Each structure stands twice: as structure tokens, then as C-alpha cells.
Amino acid sequence: MVEEEGFQRYLAHIILWIGIAIVAFPVYLAIVASTQDNAVIANGQMSLLPGGHFFETYYQTLFVGTSGSTREPVLNMMLNSLIMALLIAVGKIAISIISAYAIVYFRFPFRMAIFWTIFITLMLPVEVRIYPTYKIVADLHLLDSYAGLSLPLIASATATLLFRQFFMTVPDELLEASRIDGAGPFRFFWDTLLPLSRTNMAALFVILFILGWNQYLWPLLITTRDDMQTIQVGIRKMITTTDALTEWPVVMATALLAMLPPVFVVVVMQKLFVRGLVETEK
Amino acid sequence: MANVTLRSVRKTYPGGFEAIKGVDVDVGDGQFCVLVGPSGCGKSTLLRMVAGLETITGGEIDIGGRVVNQVEPADRDIAMVFQNYALYPHMSVYNNMAYGLRNRGMAEAEIRTRVEEAARVLELSPMLERKPRQLSGGQRQRVAMGRAIVRQPKVFLFDEPLSNLDAKLRIAMRVEIRKLQRRLNTTSIYVTHDQLEAMTLADILVVMNGGQVEQIGNPLEIYQRPATTFVASFIGAPPMNLMPLRSDELTSQIAGADGAGIVGIRPEDFVISGETASGGVALGLTVEAIEHVGAETFVYGSRQREEQGVAANPGELPPGEVIVRVPGATGPAIGERIRAVAPRDKLHLFTADGRKRVAG
Numbered sequence: 001m002v003e004e005e006g007f008q009r010y011l012a013h014i015i016l017w018i019g020i021a022i023v024a025f026p027v028y029l030a031i032v033a034s035t036q037d038n039a040v041i042a043n044g045q046m047s048l049l050p051g052g053h054f055f056e057t058y059y060q061t062l063f064v065g066t067s068g069s070t071r072e073p074v075l076n077m078m079l080n081s082l083i084m085a086l087l088i089a090v091g092k093i094a095i096s097i098i099s100a101y102a103i104v105y106f107r108f109p110f111r112m113a114i115f116w117t118i119f120i121t122l123m124l125p126v127e128v129r130i131y132p133t134y135k136i137v138a139d140l141h142l143l144d145s146y147a148g149l150s151l152p153l154i155a156s157a158t159a160t161l162l163f164r165q166f167f168m169t170v171p172d173e174l175l176e177a178s179r180i181d182g183a184g185p186f187r188f189f190w191d192t193l194l195p196l197s198r199t200n201m202a203a204l205f206v207i208l209f210i211l212g213w214n215q216y217l218w219p220l221l222i223t224t225r226d227d228m229q230t231i232q233v234g235i236r237k238m239i240t241t242t243d244a245l246t247e248w249p250v251v252m253a254t255a256l257l258a259m260l261p262p263v264f265v266v267v268v269m270q271k272l273f274v275r276g277l278v279e280t281e282k
Numbered sequence: 283m284a285n286v287t288l289r290s291v292r293k294t295y296p297g298g299f300e301a302i303k304g305v306d307v308d309v310g311d312g313q314f315c316v317l318v319g320p321s322g323c324g325k326s327t328l329l330r331m332v333a334g335l336e337t338i339t340g341g342e343i344d345i346g347g348r349v350v351n352q353v354e355p356a357d358r359d360i361a362m363v364f365q366n367y368a369l370y371p372h373m374s375v376y377n378n379m380a381y382g383l384r385n386r387g388m389a390e391a392e393i394r395t396r397v398e399e400a401a402r403v404l405e406l407s408p409m410l411e412r413k414p415r416q417l418s419g420g421q422r423q424r425v426a427m428g429r430a431i432v433r434q435p436k437v438f439l440f441d442e443p444l445s446n447l448d449a450k451l452r453i454a455m456r457v458e459i460r461k462l463q464r465r466l467n468t469t470s471i472y473v474t475h476d477q478l479e480a481m482t483l484a485d486i487l488v489v490m491n492g493g494q495v496e497q498i499g500n501p502l503e504i505y506q507r508p509a510t511t512f513v514a515s516f517i518g519a520p521p522m523n524l525m526p527l528r529s530d531e532l533t534s535q536i537a538g539a540d541g542a543g544i545v546g547i548r549p550e551d552f553v554i555s556g557e558t559a560s561g562g563v564a565l566g567l568t569v570e571a572i573e574h575v576g577a578e579t580f581v582y583g584s585r586q587r588e589e590q591g592v593a594a595n596p597g598e599l600p601p602g603e604v605i606v607r608v609p610g611a612t613g614p615a616i617g618e619r620i621r622a623v624a625p626r627d628k629l630h631l632f633t634a635d636g637r638k639r640v641a642g
């Protein structure tokens with residue numbers, strides 16, 4: 001760390017505070033808006049101090065939903081999003097750690113070809129292959145289901161590559177010691193490789209959970225029923241109203257509620273997350 | 283308890299590189315066999331073939347009367363200690379030792395007895411619940427040993443187990459390994475590049491070079507009668523002085539020395555003296571460097587062409603550097619001219635290509 005003197009040090013702090021204000025102010029505004037009366041917001045006279053409708057708004061948001069547009073309780077949307085995000089994160093980790101294990105530790109024909117095929121899918125995110133993917137999911141009758149929401153997003157080149165890089169740094173002697181200790185491929189994976197990958201898995205989980213939680217386009221396409229709606233799609237639908245006032249307090253409350261699970265995951269996993277990114281435990 | 287027999291064992295890699303070019307070794311029951319050689323000589327590959335970690339492309343490996351060429355490492359009844367110990371980083375010391383036994387389906391009570399016994403022997407008892415990263419290098423090494431001991435295998439395999447330790451610890455562990463092996467009386471194969479380790483540990487010493495065995499024998503025998511110039515210069519520190527012979531003057535006086543092209547003299551076989559025993563070699567040297575080790579002193583001298591006249595009965599030797607060991611801390615001064623004399627029975631004679639010992 002460079003220790004700055006006097007003015008420069010204050011300048012640095014001022015810049016940091018400005019940055020914090022830029023990030024925090026909209027969040028604050030959302031909190032304030034969610035506690036005010038909709039009519040006040042609508043006529044443009046919103047106070048910058050919290051109003052008195054906190055419990056009322058959040059109760060309505062969580063358990064009732066908007067009276068106009070979606071009419072779906074946000075708690076249900078959050079549950080849908082949570083299930084989708086968890087399925088994506090856990091599914092991606094499970095699939096990619098197994099494929100990385102196969103690619104690093106087994107010799108089979110076309111091993112490198114398969115590796116490069118996985119690598120190439122990095123260039124094909126959901127948006128690019130959205131029509132064929134939709135067609136397949138529809139043909140499998142997976143529209144409006146959790147499987148349809150999560151399965152197409154589970155195949156992941158990034159996580160496979162990350163685990164591959166990690167496995168390559170695990171000393172060969174560990175595998176050899178395991179072989180002499182009578183551990184077959186499954187036992188080596190389960191008893192040695194998985195415990196060693198714990199921090200990597202935690203770091204990936206954080207990233208993938210947030211990625212899954214923030215999905216918008218794919219859920220928008222394949223869910224049509226209101227009770228299968230995810231929160232990100234729900235917010236969008238709440239804002240668009242045809243002949244009524246947008247219920248801004250409910251929208252703001254929903255936006256804030258949508259932020260909570262990712263924040264919770266990051267806070268809980270922070271220690272493991274940082275360790276997974278900077279340290280390899282060997 | 284088992285013999286280990288290697289019969290013309292070969293290893294050829296898919297690229298065509300021949301790492302092991304036909305090795306025959308017979309290690310008797312309870313013997314300590316040391317494979318020694320420079321880096322890349324194939325000694326580790328050979329050990330890993332015995333362990334089953336490398337495939338065998340030719341010949342047979344026999345452990346306890348059973349050919350194990352196609353047997354999985356876990357079923358060969360061997361235990362191996364790796365250079366970097368290869369401890370499972372996430373398991374406690376206890377679990378590191380118990381893991382192999384659990385995989386064999388041994389009862390937990392029996393595992394506990396064995397692990398605790400091994401921990402007692404290796405003085406690891408207070409550390410059983412620690413993780414490997416909380417241990418010092420020497421302690422990790424002992425855990426690796428413990429993991430091998432609890433298996434009670436037919437054969438111990440050691441792959442340079444001491445090379446990651448500091449010098450002092452290495453000597454202490456060397457003695458411990460030898461004591462332990464004597465007590466358990468388990469056949470052992472030990473790979474090292476350190477010739478001192480090799481000399482002190484081995485019952486049978488196998489000197490390897492370029493994928494081939496240069497010489498097999500007991501360490502003293504190899505030291506006293508090296509079969510090739512490679513062995514002569516590899517075993518012994520500082521190495522044997524090897525000098526080409528240019529005339530028959532010397533060889534004609536030694537029975538059976540026909541065809542000798544190289545003479546070798548160990549540094550400790552020289553005496554600094556004015557006299558020359560008949561039939562021996564006397565060299566005139568200019569002292570260029572001196573190493574005081576305490577109990578002994580090594581004198582590095584250069585032989586000059588004009589000094590050759592000093593030799594009483596030598597072959598004609600070209601210029602070069604000669605190492606002379608002098609007991610005690612007193613030696614000549616740098617720049618001084620000395621006469622180093624070696625008696626005839628201390629000379630080693632080799633053919634000119636260094637592949638064969640002819641006399642001495």
C-alpha cells in the first residue's frame with residue numbers, strides 16, 4: 001500500500017465516497033419508494049424520506065402480488081427463481097466436475113477432440129442457440145417446467161475448463177498413492193479430488209447462482225403460466241400495465257427482494273469464494 | 283516377506299525411447315536394495331514398474347514367486363514412499379495412514395491398533411489428528427513412512443524419500459529408515475541419486491546408467507572393485523581420479539593388465555611422500571586448491587607435462603587435475619609442488635573405453 005499524504009489522501013476518500021453514493025443512492029431510492037403511497041410517487045412528489053407503508057407494501061408484494069398486471073405473489077416468483085438458480089448452479093458444477101475428471105484422468109479415443117468441442121461451446125451462449133434450444137425443449141414437453149428452465153443452461157464449458165485447470169495442478173503422486181492404497185477411479189474422485197475441489201466449487205457456486213438467478217431471456221421464452229414466472233421476468237411484467245397506474249411501491253419492493261438471495265449467497269460464501277479464487281489448497 | 287526378481291525388464295515408450303534396456307536384479311527376502319544413478323538413468327522408472335505405476339514392455343517382474351506384470355498396484359502387496367510424500371492434504375495423519383486399510387475393508391479396531399502402533403514407532407502419536415500442512419518436512423516424511431508400514435506389505439518401495447529434507451534431517455532419517463527396515467525385516471527397494479545414501483543403506487547396490495545396470499553388488503565390493511569407469515567415478519566422494527595410460531610401462535608390471543587404457547586412483551590412496559613404492563605411481567603436482575573438511579583435507583593439484591619426469595614407474599600420463607585426500611587438517615599450501623604416490627595394489631585399471639575392469 002502506498003501511503004498518501006494530506007490532500008491526496010482526502011481526494012482518494014472523496015472519490016470513493018462519490019462512487020459509493022452513485023451505487024447506493026438508487027438502492028436507497030428504491031427502499032424509500034417501496035414505503036410510499038403509489039399516488040404520491042405517481043404525481044412526482046415523492047419524498048426522499050421513507051414513508052409509512054412499509055409493512056403494507058411488502059405484505060402485498062410477497063403474498064398477493066400486483067392488483068393489475070401479473071397478480072402473482074412475489075414469494076412464488078422468488079421460489080421459482082431460487083429453484084432455477086440452484087438447479088443451474090448445482091447441475092453445472094456436477095456435470096462439469098465429472099467431465100473435467102474424465103478429460104484429465106482418463107485416456108480414451110478422441111479425448112482432445114471432445115475437449116475442444118466443449119471449449120468451442122464457450123462461443124455459443126444461450127442467446128445464440130436460442131431457437132434450436134427452444135425447439136428441443138418444446139418437443140420434450142418441458143415448457144413451463146423447472147427442468148425446461150434449468151437444463152439448457154446447465155451444460156457449461158467455463159466450469160469444465162476451470163476444473164480441468166485445477167485438476168492439472170493436483171500432483172500425479174496423489175493419484176498414484178491412491179492406486180497403491182487400493183482406491184479405484186470412483187474412490188479417488190470421491191475421497192480425494194472432491195474434497196480438494198471444495199473451495200473451487202464454492203467460488204463457482206457463487207458465480208453460477210447469480211448467473212442463474214439473473215436469467216431473463218430464457219425464462220421469458222419458455223414460461224407462459226404465471227405460476228412458473230421467475231422474479232426477473234415478473235418485475236418486467238409488473239411495470240408494463242395497459243390501463244392502470246404502475247404500482248411502483250410493489251415494483252420497487254420486488255426489485256429489492258430480487259437482490260436479497262444473491263447478496264445472501266455472496267455474504268455467506270465470501271470466505272470460501274475468495275479462497276477459491278486466490279489459493280489452491282495443496 | 284518376499285523376493286523381488288527382475289528378469290530382463292524393459293521399458294520402451296510409445297515414441298520409441300528406451301528407458302530401461304533389459305535389467306536383471308534379484309533382491310533376496312528382507313534385503314535392502316538401493317538403485318543409484320544420475321538423473322535420467324531410469325532408476326525411478328524401474329521402481330515405478332515394480333510398483334505397477336508404469337507398464338512393463340518386456341521381461342518379467344516377480345514379487346514373492348508371482349509374476350506381477352499385469353497386476354494392479356493395489357494388489358501387488360507393496361507400499362511406496364514418494365519423494366514429495368503424496369499425503370492426502372485434506373485428511374488427518376490418522377486417516378492418511380488408515381485410508382489404504384479402509385479400502386481393503388479391514389475392521390476399524392484392527393486399523394486403529396496398526397495405526398497407533400506405527401505412530402508410536404515413528405513418534406507421531408501426538409499428531410494423529412493434525413493435517414499434513416501443519417507438520418514439518420521431517421514429520422510429513424514419517425507420516426509417509428507410517429502409511430507404508432501399516433500396510434505390512436511384502437515390499438517397501440522408496441522413491442528418493444529424503445531428497446526434500448535438509449542435510450541434517452536427511453542423515454537422521456537415513457539411519458531411522460535403516461533401523462526400521464532391519465526391525466521389520468521387509469524387502470525394500472530404494473531409489474536415490476545420493477551415492478552416500480546408497481552406500482550406507484544398501485545390502486545390494488545397483489548402479490544404473492542410461493537405462494542399464496552398470497554393476498550390482500554389495501556397496502563395499504563396488505567401492506573397492508568398480509566394474510567400469512562410470513561406477514568408479516559415481517561411487518565415492520570426491521570421485522576416483524581417472525587418467526588415460528599412454529604406455530605399457532605400468533601395465534607390463536601388473537599381471538593381467540593387458541589392454542588397460544585407463545588407470546584409476548582413489549583420492550585416499552595417495553600419500554604425499556618423496557618415496558615411490560616399486561610398481562606404483564608417483565605424480566608431481568602443483569597445488570591449486572585446498573578444501574578443509576575438518577577430519578580430512580582434499581588437495582586439488584594439476585599435473586604438468588614437465589612434471590611427468592617425477593613419476594618413478596608410471597605410464598606416461600597427460601596433464602589434468604588430481605584430487606588427493608590428506609588425513610587431518612594439515613596439508614600443503616596453495617602453489618606448492620608436491621609428489622603424490624600411490625602403491626601398485628591400489629591402482630584400478632580399465633579398458634580404454636571404460637566399460638571393463640581389467641586389473642587392480
